[in-house]
Amino acid sequence: MTADTLFSKIVKKEIPADIVFQDEHVTAFQDINPQAPIHILIVPNKIIPTINDVSSDDEAILGHMIVIAKKIANQTGIADKGYRLIVNCGEHGNQEVFHLHMHLVGGKPLGRILAPPAE
Ligand code: AMP
Numbered sequence: 001m002t003a004d005t006l007f008s009k010i011v012k013k014e015i016p017a018d019i020v021f022q023d024e025h026v027t028a029f030q031d032i033n034p035q036a037p038i039h040i041l042i043v044p045n046k047i048i049p050t051i052n053d054v055s056s057d058d059e060a061i062l063g064h065m066i067v068i069a070k071k072i073a074n075q076t077g078i079a080d081k082g083y084r085l086i087v088n089c090g091e092h093g094n095q096e097v098f099h100l101h102m103h104l105v106g107g108k109p110l111g112r113i114l115a116p117p118a119e
Contacts, residue, residue: 002047005099011045025061026068028104037107038076038083042069048100051089069104078106084113 010017011027018030020040031039042065048054054062066085073079083106088095 005047005049006097007041007043007099007101008045008047011043021068021072023068025064028068028072031103036105036110038073038078038105040072040076040104042072042102042104043099049098050095050100051087054100065102069102072104073106076107082106084110 004012004014006015007027009015010019010029011022013019017032019027020030021028021042022045024045026042026044028040028042031041044058044061044065046061048058069085070079073083083104086103086105087100088103
Protein backbone atom coordinates (compact mmCIF):
# COMPACT_ATOMS: atom_id res chain seq x y z
CA MET A 1 0.00 0.00 0.00
CA THR A 2 1.29 3.45 -0.91
CA ALA A 3 1.89 5.77 2.05
CA ASP A 4 -0.42 8.73 2.34
CA THR A 5 0.75 12.12 1.12
CA LEU A 6 -0.24 15.61 2.19
CA PHE A 7 -2.48 15.79 -0.87
CA SER A 8 -4.02 12.32 -0.43
CA LYS A 9 -5.05 13.46 3.06
CA ILE A 10 -6.67 16.53 1.49
CA VAL A 11 -8.43 14.26 -1.04
CA LYS A 12 -9.79 12.16 1.84
CA LYS A 13 -10.66 15.34 3.80
CA GLU A 14 -8.44 14.25 6.67
CA ILE A 15 -6.78 17.64 6.63
CA PRO A 16 -8.51 20.88 5.68
CA ALA A 17 -8.25 22.58 2.31
CA ASP A 18 -10.44 24.89 0.26
CA ILE A 19 -11.70 22.28 -2.22
CA VAL A 20 -13.22 23.83 -5.34
CA PHE A 21 -13.95 20.61 -7.24
CA GLN A 22 -13.94 16.88 -6.54
CA ASP A 23 -15.10 13.80 -8.40
CA GLU A 24 -14.11 10.15 -8.31
CA HIS A 25 -10.84 10.81 -10.18
CA VAL A 26 -9.50 14.24 -9.24
CA THR A 27 -9.62 16.90 -6.55
CA ALA A 28 -8.93 20.62 -7.00
CA PHE A 29 -8.21 22.99 -4.14
CA GLN A 30 -6.76 26.44 -3.47
CA ASP A 31 -2.98 26.59 -3.16
CA ILE A 32 -2.12 27.58 0.41
CA ASN A 33 0.55 30.00 -0.82
CA PRO A 34 -0.90 31.50 -4.01
CA GLN A 35 1.54 32.96 -6.54
CA ALA A 36 -1.18 34.72 -8.56
CA PRO A 37 -4.80 35.87 -8.05
CA ILE A 38 -5.93 32.40 -9.14
CA HIS A 39 -3.75 29.51 -7.99
CA ILE A 40 -5.48 26.16 -7.77
CA LEU A 41 -3.96 22.69 -7.54
CA ILE A 42 -5.54 19.79 -9.41
CA VAL A 43 -4.48 16.35 -8.19
CA PRO A 44 -5.36 12.78 -9.08
CA ASN A 45 -7.21 11.16 -6.18
CA LYS A 46 -4.88 8.19 -6.50
CA ILE A 47 -1.29 8.70 -5.48
CA ILE A 48 1.10 9.12 -8.39
CA PRO A 49 4.28 10.62 -6.89
CA THR A 50 5.70 12.33 -9.99
CA ILE A 51 5.37 12.49 -13.76
CA ASN A 52 8.17 9.89 -13.80
CA ASP A 53 5.73 7.44 -12.23
CA VAL A 54 2.87 7.74 -14.71
CA SER A 55 1.96 4.79 -16.88
CA SER A 56 -0.31 4.35 -19.87
CA ASP A 57 -3.04 3.35 -17.38
CA ASP A 58 -3.00 6.97 -16.18
CA GLU A 59 -3.71 8.56 -19.55
CA ALA A 60 -7.43 9.05 -18.87
CA ILE A 61 -6.89 10.61 -15.47
CA LEU A 62 -4.17 12.95 -16.76
CA GLY A 63 -6.44 14.06 -19.59
CA HIS A 64 -9.27 14.53 -17.11
CA MET A 65 -7.05 16.85 -15.05
CA ILE A 66 -6.75 19.15 -18.07
CA VAL A 67 -10.50 19.07 -18.74
CA ILE A 68 -11.13 20.04 -15.11
CA ALA A 69 -8.48 22.77 -15.32
CA LYS A 70 -10.32 24.24 -18.30
CA LYS A 71 -13.63 24.14 -16.42
CA ILE A 72 -12.17 25.85 -13.37
CA ALA A 73 -10.49 28.46 -15.57
CA ASN A 74 -13.90 29.23 -17.04
CA GLN A 75 -15.61 29.31 -13.65
CA THR A 76 -13.00 31.64 -12.17
CA GLY A 77 -13.17 34.01 -15.15
CA ILE A 78 -9.56 33.66 -16.29
CA ALA A 79 -10.13 31.59 -19.43
CA ASP A 80 -10.38 34.43 -21.94
CA LYS A 81 -7.18 36.19 -20.90
CA GLY A 82 -5.32 32.92 -20.48
CA TYR A 83 -3.46 31.15 -17.75
CA ARG A 84 -0.73 28.61 -17.16
CA LEU A 85 -0.79 24.94 -16.22
CA ILE A 86 2.37 23.73 -14.51
CA VAL A 87 3.45 20.27 -13.40
CA ASN A 88 6.77 20.26 -11.58
CA CYS A 89 8.77 17.04 -11.50
CA GLY A 90 11.55 16.09 -9.13
CA GLU A 91 14.50 18.00 -7.80
CA HIS A 92 15.30 20.18 -10.81
CA GLY A 93 11.60 20.81 -11.36
CA ASN A 94 11.40 22.13 -7.77
CA GLN A 95 8.66 19.65 -6.86
CA GLU A 96 7.91 19.95 -3.14
CA VAL A 97 4.94 17.61 -2.68
CA PHE A 98 5.41 14.11 -4.08
CA HIS A 99 1.82 13.59 -5.16
CA LEU A 100 1.53 14.64 -8.79
CA HIS A 101 -0.35 17.94 -9.09
CA MET A 102 -1.12 20.50 -11.75
CA HIS A 103 -0.95 24.18 -10.85
CA LEU A 104 -3.63 26.31 -12.52
CA VAL A 105 -2.28 29.85 -12.29
CA GLY A 106 -3.73 33.03 -13.72
CA GLY A 107 -5.56 36.26 -13.14
CA LYS A 108 -2.60 38.48 -14.07
CA PRO A 109 0.07 38.53 -16.80
CA LEU A 110 2.46 35.73 -15.88
CA GLY A 111 5.52 36.70 -17.88
CA ARG A 112 7.88 34.21 -19.39
CA ILE A 113 7.70 30.67 -18.11
CA LEU A 114 11.32 30.60 -16.93
CA ALA A 115 13.24 33.34 -15.19
CA PRO A 116 16.46 34.33 -16.96
CA PRO A 117 19.45 32.45 -15.53
CA ALA A 118 21.08 34.14 -12.53
CA GLU A 119 24.27 36.10 -13.37
P1 AMP B 1 5.28 21.92 -6.06
O1 AMP B 1 6.49 22.78 -5.81
O2 AMP B 1 4.94 21.85 -7.53
O3 AMP B 1 5.41 20.56 -5.42
O4 AMP B 1 4.07 22.68 -5.41
C1 AMP B 1 3.55 22.37 -4.15
C2 AMP B 1 2.47 23.38 -3.88
O5 AMP B 1 1.67 22.90 -2.81
C3 AMP B 1 2.99 24.76 -3.46
O6 AMP B 1 2.49 25.73 -4.38
C4 AMP B 1 2.42 24.94 -2.06
O7 AMP B 1 2.06 26.27 -1.79
C5 AMP B 1 1.23 24.00 -2.07
N1 AMP B 1 0.82 23.49 -0.77
C6 AMP B 1 1.60 22.96 0.19
N2 AMP B 1 0.85 22.58 1.25
C7 AMP B 1 -0.42 22.85 0.92
C8 AMP B 1 -1.68 22.70 1.60
N3 AMP B 1 -1.76 22.15 2.83
N4 AMP B 1 -2.81 23.11 0.99
C9 AMP B 1 -2.74 23.67 -0.25
N5 AMP B 1 -1.59 23.84 -0.94
C10 AMP B 1 -0.46 23.45 -0.36
